[in-house]
Amino acid sequence: MxxxxxxxxxxxxxxxxxxxxxxxxxxxxxxxxxIIFIFSYASAQAxxxxxxxxxxELEQDIKRYSDLATNTNQNxxxxxxxxxxxxxxDLVALGVLNLREAVSLIPGVDLNVGMAGIKNPIFRGSxxxxxxxxxxxxxxxxxxxxxxxxxxQLLDLPVDIIHRIExxxxxxxxxxxxxxxxxxxxxxTKANRDDGQEVVDNVFAVLGSDKQAGAGIIKxxxxxxxxxxxxLYYQKNDLSLEVGDDRFGNSGETDQSLKNxxxxxxxxxxxxxxxxRLSKNESGVSYGQAFSLTDDESDYLEVENNTFELKYIKxxxxxxxxxxxxxxxxxxxxxxxxxxxxxxxxxxxxPPTLLTEGRYFLVDYSEQTFSQRLQFNFDFSSSHKFxxxxxARQAKINDNNAAVSDDGLQSSSEFSLFTNEKRxxxxxxxxxxxxxxxxxxxxxxxxxxxYSDVDDQSALRLAVVHRYNDKNIYKAMYSQAYREPSWxxxxxxxxxxxxxxxxxxxxTVDAYExxxxxxxxxxxxxxxxxxxxxxxxxxxAQNQNRRFDNSEENNLYGFEFEYEIDIFSRxxxxxxxxxxxxxxxxxxxxxxxxxxxxxxxxxxxxxxWNFSGLVEYVxxxxxxxxxxxxxxxxxxxxxxxxxxxxNEKSVKFTFTVKNVFDKEYSLxxxxxxxxxxxxxxxxxxxxxxxxxx
Amino acid sequence: xxxxKFMLTIFLLMLMHVNAFAYDYDPxxxxxxxxxxxxxxxxxxxxxxxxxxxxxxILVLYADDDIKNxxxxxxxxxxxxxxxxxxxxxxxxxxxxxxxxxxxxxAYFLLKGSDESVKKVSSYAERNNRIxxxxxxxxxxxxxxxxxxxxxKTYIYLNKxxxxxxxxxxxxxxxxxxxxxx
Numbered sequence: 001m002x003x004x005x006x007x008x009x010x011x012x013x014x015x016x017x018x019x020x021x022x023x024x025x026x027x028x029x030x031x032x033x034x035i036i037f038i039f040s041y042a043s044a045q046a047x048x049x050x051x052x053x054x055x056x057e058l059e060q061d062i063k064r065y066s067d068l069a070t071n072t073n074q075n076x077x078x079x080x081x082x083x084x085x086x087x088x089x090d091l092v093a094l095g096v097l098n099l100r101e102a103v104s105l106i107p108g109v110d111l112n113v114g115m116a117g118i119k120n121p122i123f124r125g126s127x128x129x130x131x132x133x134x135x136x137x138x139x140x141x142x143x144x145x146x147x148x149x150x151x152x153q154l155l156d157l158p159v160d161i162i163h164r165i166e167x168x169x170x171x172x173x174x175x176x177x178x179x180x181x182x183x184x185x186x187x188x189t190k191a192n193r194d195d196g197q198e199v200v201d202n203v204f205a206v207l208g209s210d211k212q213a214g215a216g217i218i219k220x221x222x223x224x225x226x227x228x229x230x231x232l233y234y235q236k237n238d239l240s241l242e243v244g245d246d247r248f249g250n251s252g253e254t255d256q257s258l259k260n261x262x263x264x265x266x267x268x269x270x271x272x273x274x275x276x277r278l279s280k281n282e283s284g285v286s287y288g289q290a291f292s293l294t295d296d297e298s299d300y301l302e303v304e305n306n307t308f309e310l311k312y313i314k315x316x317x318x319x320x321x322x323x324x325x326x327x328x329x330x331x332x333x334x335x336x337x338x339x340x341x342x343x344x345x346x347x348x349x350x351p352p353t354l355l356t357e358g359r360y361f362l363v364d365y366s367e368q369t370f371s372q373r374l375q376f377n378f379d380f381s382s383s384h385k386f387x388x389x390x391x392a393r394q395a396k397i398n399d400n401n402a403a404v405s406d407d408g409l410q411s412s413s414e415f416s417l418f419t420n421e422k423r424x425x426x427x428x429x430x431x432x433x434x435x436x437x438x439x440x441x442x443x444x445x446x447x448x449x450x451y452s453d454v455d456d457q458s459a460l461r462l463a464v465v466h467r468y469n470d471k472n473i474y475k476a477m478y479s480q481a482y483r484e485p486s487w488x489x490x491x492x493x494x495x496x497x498x499x500x501x502x503x504x505x506x507x508t509v510d511a512y513e514x515x516x517x518x519x520x521x522x523x524x525x526x527x528x529x530x531x532x533x534x535x536x537x538x539x540x541a542q543n544q545n546r547r548f549d550n551s552e553e554n555n556l557y558g559f560e561f562e563y564e565i566d567i568f569s570r571x572x573x574x575x576x577x578x579x580x581x582x583x584x585x586x587x588x589x590x591x592x593x594x595x596x597x598x599x600x601x602x603x604x605x606x607x608x609w610n611f612s613g614l615v616e617y618v619x620x621x622x623x624x625x626x627x628x629x630x631x632x633x634x635x636x637x638x639x640x641x642x643x644x645x646x647n648e649k650s651v652k653f654t655f656t657v658k659n660v661f662d663k664e665y666s667l668x669x670x671x672x673x674x675x676x677x678x679x680x681x682x683x684x685x686x687x688x689x690x691x692x693x
Numbered sequence: 694x695x696x697x698k699f700m701l702t703i704f705l706l707m708l709m710h711v712n713a714f715a716y717d718y719d720p721x722x723x724x725x726x727x728x729x730x731x732x733x734x735x736x737x738x739x740x741x742x743x744x745x746x747x748x749x750x751i752l753v754l755y756a757d758d759d760i761k762n763x764x765x766x767x768x769x770x771x772x773x774x775x776x777x778x779x780x781x782x783x784x785x786x787x788x789x790x791x792x793x794x795x796x797x798x799x800a801y802f803l804l805k806g807s808d809e810s811v812k813k814v815s816s817y818a819e820r821n822n823r824i825x826x827x828x829x830x831x832x833x834x835x836x837x838x839x840x841x842x843x844x845x846k847t848y849i850y851l852n853k854x855x856x857x858x859x860x861x862x863x864x865x866x867x868x869x870x871x872x873x874x875x
Contacts (some may be wrong), residue, residue: 054736055864055867057869058733061725063847065724065729066846068721069721069846069847074721075846077826078844079845188853195721196721196724306729465845467844470844521831522717522722522829524717552777623730
């Protein structure tokens with residue numbers, strides 16, 4: 001414009017004034033038009049760019065929250081498993097003390113008592129005499145041992161340090177490389193919460209009946225450019241329970257006491273993760289290592305576990321990453337148990353020997369397992385994910401010492417506890433999950449394990465999730481799983497109450513499951529699932545020789561249903577019902593209730609007070625074929641709790657009365673051990689105090 | 694007897710307390726919604742005409758006894774939005790019971806409320822071509838326009854029936870990422 005104006009000025013004398021004026025006007029309009037067009041275009045372009053920037057951010061946010069929901073399993077209803085989730089807030093409000101109690105609230109899960117009083121979760125009645133049919137995974141680390149295949153000593157984990165518990169029923173687990181046989185329990189601790197929220201520092205303490213006392217702390221802080229968090233607790237009780245005659249005719253109190261601590265450590269920086277969990281349990285010997293009542297109060301069982309994981313995740317591209325994990329697990333067991341009373345007659349080996357001072361059984365055992373895992377994760381698109389990995393595990397026994405003493409611990413005869421001292425496992429696995437159309441997700445998975453001491457095994461998984469609409473979800477799953485024999489079952493040296501068998505094969509299962517979920521609201525739901533399990537080569541020692549054998553081929557079937565609703569928008573009513581049929585041991589449905597019911601109601605009166613009631617019903621339990629005792633009686637228990645918290649940052653109190661009506665009930669004893677089963681605790685109380693910072 | 698006394702005491706305490714109560718909200722869902730909501734508002738092509746001195750005005754509607762979650766929602770929206778550093782924004786809280794037709798805002802975030810109260814706000818927003826975003830997508834039955842839900846993935850839901858009535862135009866690419874609910 002300035003140039004045109006100057007041109008006009010400079011040539012003013014040369015041009016006719018009216019002509020110049022008209023010409024200038026045309027030029028002015030023309031150029032103005034161009035300028036306005038350019039400005040408008042630029043402005044529109046800028047707006048468009050801003051809009052697309054926001055849109056890009058929006059898409060990134062959507063992906064981030066989708067990933068978070070998947071990682072934290074908020075969207076379990078859409079995942080190809082039968083899963084139930086328990087949250088810390090509900091568990092605390094219900095007065096649940098520890099992981100063991102929490103797991104028993106899951107449909108289809110019951111507790112069974114094994115040697116030395118071990119209370120083990122049983123999933124859908126599947127082999128109640130095995131310890132390793134389910135897997136326990138704490139913060140992504142599998143913690144099952146080799147001696148039993150179990151994890152009993154970690155079930156005392158107080159719910160105060162737990163953020164949530166996810167329980168998968170049926171084969172598989174939420175981790176592709178962990179293949180639970182009958183189920184898997186995933187514990188996410190508060191110190192390791194994975195929902196993108198900061199760890200909340202807190203302290204807690206518990207007091208209760210039987211001199212129950214415990215305290216702990218959860219603490220996090222930034223450290224060395226990364227994030228560090230930890231939990232630490234100590235708890236104890238002096239519980240003892242009456243029991244009737246043992247197999248030697250002695251009756252009295254059993255020492256169920258416990259002293260337990262755990263330390264959890266987490267460190268994260270960039271793609272590097274370090275986790276550790278160290279624990280120690282000192283307990284009484286309960287019903288005895290060989291199902292006989294001890295009269296020596298100094299008898300004890302000490303179990304130490306240490307689990308470490310170092311993991312590195314490196315992004316290879318926007319759609320792929322590589323995960324490398326090194327794991328270490330060790331367990332030490334020390335046991336002193338008077339397994340035969342004074343004056344008992346030792347029949348084997350012949351000739352019969354009189355044990356005037358009884359017999360002690362002593363164990364000093366430790367095992368360790370190293371594992372290395374390499375996994376590739378591909379996100380081909382938001383609707384197609386693929387994982388493939390390899391894992392090598394080397395398990396071995398370090399201390400393999402056992403002894404018996406027949407002179408009141410004055411001297412002892414030592415021997416090796418196990419006849420084999422190592423097991424190597426190499427595992428290859430994959431999982432492909434993709435969408436077919438907008439509403440259907442298909443999962444195909446496979447796992448191959450090569451063992452150094454038992455036959456190689458393979459398992460397949462095929463699952464379909466169909467989202468008919470937002471409210472109706474259907475799932476169909478076929479899966480296989482296997483469980484290698486535990487060292488107790490395979491390599492234990494005589495003398496033992498149950499005899500080992502070096503020729504054992506792994507147990508296997510073919511599981512068929514169907515599930516329907518009706519979502520009634522954000523939290524409200526109705527779920528029903530049916531299952532059919534074809535168990536093969538099941539291992540137990542429920543035979544005349546008390547020798548572990550792959551004797552069982554059995555089928556179990558049933559259904560589980562869960563219903564949860566908030567009736568008054570300030571409460572939660574949860575009902576679950578499990579029905580089980582078929583057989584599990586010797587053609588009978590042994591040690592397993594056909595009916596399990598859990599009902600709880602949480603009522604939040606206001607921001608300060610909450611109240612809850614919990615009813616657990618466990619139906620009659622049958623026996624093995626040769627056990628002529630009556631069925632174990634059904635029982636129902638009522639727990640009541642009240643919680644108070646003045647404000648957001650004040651101390652929270654929860655008072656709980658368990659087994660309010662002091663109901664007498666028992667868990668089943670194995671055949672030919674204690675004729676009168678194992679009576680459990682009557683009414684108890686507990687106060688829990690916690691404070692967040 | 695001790696238990697009975699305890700329960701009686703608790704019952705009496707229950708009767709004595711009338712403090713406000715908080716509804717149940719899914720924390721992760723609320724975080725996702727409060728992250729996505731302001732960005733969606735900015736995708737309204739006419740957002741500039743709905744601001745107050747170039748500042749977005751967001752109203753969070755809540756039930757009488759839900760102040761705690763309303764405050765949390767406000768905090769989450771503000772915290773997330775500050776990071777974007779674009780237009781300024783003010784987030785105000787107002788009870789459903791106190792909502793008046795003079796409460797004009799750029800957009801409305803609806804927490805849980807009665808059918809009538811949600812309908813009242815969404816009808817007002819519809820008449821004034823303003824966005825309503827509801828925590829509970831069941832509020833689509835009560836004329837709410839948008840929501841976010843978490844299923845196997847995270848989705849932005851757009852209420853088709855209401856959308857036709859609200860007369861809001863989003864930038865065209867937005868329609869590619871939303872799920873239109875009939």
